[in-house]
Amino acid sequence: MAKIELREGLRLQPGPASVVVMATCQGEDGKPNIITLGMYMPLSFRPPLVCIGVAPQRYSHRLIDETGEFVINTPPISLEEQMHYCGTESGRRVDKFAETGLTPIPSLKVGPPRIKECFSHLECKVVQKHTCGDHTLYVGDVVATSADEDVMNGDVLDILKAQPIVQKNHIYYSVCAK
Numbered sequence: 600m601a602k603i604e605l606r607e608g609l610r611l612q613p614g615p616a617s618v619v620v621m622a623t624c625q626g627e628d629g630k631p632n633i634i635t636l637g638m639y640m641p642l643s644f645r646p647p648l649v650c651i652g653v654a655p656q657r658y659s660h661r662l663i664d665e666t667g668e669f670v671i672n673t674p675p676i677s678l679e680e681q682m683h684y685c686g687t688e689s690g691r692r693v694d695k696f697a698e699t700g701l702t703p704i705p706s707l708k709v710g711p712p713r714i715k716e717c718f719s720h721l722e723c724k725v726v727q728k729h730t731c732g733d734h735t736l737y738v739g740d741v742v743a744t745s746a747d748e749d750v751m752n753g754d755v756l757d758i759l760k761a762q763p764i765v766q767k768n769h770i771y772y773s774v775c776a777k
């Protein structure tokens with residue numbers, strides 16, 4: 600089998616960055632926004648750290664810089680349409696909660712709300728910020744976590760029940776048992 604050379608190598612990336620999350624953030628004016636992110640990755644168990652890659656031109660970039668907080672909400676495949684909307688429209692122009700019908704619920708320890716319809720939530724405070732090419736990498740200290748009871752087996756997420764969204768080049772999939 601011949602190997603082909605690819606100019607945009609990241610399009611091959613099949614790993615953790617492909618799980619789609621919806622990050623909530625809010626600026627000093629207290630108005631919440633939602634941004635869809637493929638660039639999300641867990642980094643450390645102790646302390647619990649995660650990172651996200653956000654392009655500087657996103658409205659959410661400004662909001663995260665203003666308050667230093669964000670929440671990683673993970674949507675099930677049934678929220679595909681709302682997830683795509685939040686990844687193609689800007690909070691500069693629209694209120695994404697109002698337009699999608701998603702429900703903001705107060706977080707336990709940070710200002711930005713959780714999205715009720717998502718099955719898990721990691722509340723984060725920014726502890727590091729790095730410029731990486733055309734994105735900013737924010738490292739978040741996870742200060743509170745919560746999840747829907749019915750997708751958990753004890754302390755462990757059951758991804759077959761949760762049905763997270765996996766994306767490759769903006770085609771959306773979920774997971775099934777082998």
Ligand SMILES: Cc1cc2nc3c(=O)[nH]c(=O)nc-3n(C[C@H](O)[C@H](O)[C@H](O)COP(=O)(O)O)c2cc1C
Binds near residue numbers: 639656687689
């Ligand atoms: C599936 C998907 C994944 C995305 N991943 C990222 C990402 O990791 N980082 C990023 O900066 N933008 C990403 N985007 C684009 C933003 O979500 C999009 O530009 C959004 O409209 C920005 O919203 P805002 O201006 O309200 O912040 C993604 C979009 C989609 C649909």
